[in-house]
Amino acid sequence: MLGKVEPPAxxxxxFFILGETVHGVQWFGMLVVLAGISISEIRGKRSRMDEEREEYG
Incomplete structure (x- = not known):
């Protein structure tokens, strides 16, 4: 997961440290990447919870 967060970071x-100009498309791309990471983490967590429920009844 760390590698996926590297581009938004x-x-x-x-933007903040180097004072570079960041355009709207770049901010949008960063949000898309973070949303994708969040969705995959939530789905993975749900999948693991479902597996544990089946295992323990």
Whole structure:
């Protein structure tokens, strides 16, 4: 998961620390990446919870 967060972290770092200009498309792309990570984490957590319920009855 850490590798997936690296591009948004680079955009944030470039904007706040380096003073780079970040365009709207770049912010949107960062949000899409973070949303994808969030969705996959939530689905993975639900899947693991379902497996545990089946295992323990």
């Amino acid at each position: 680079a955009v944030i770092t470039a």
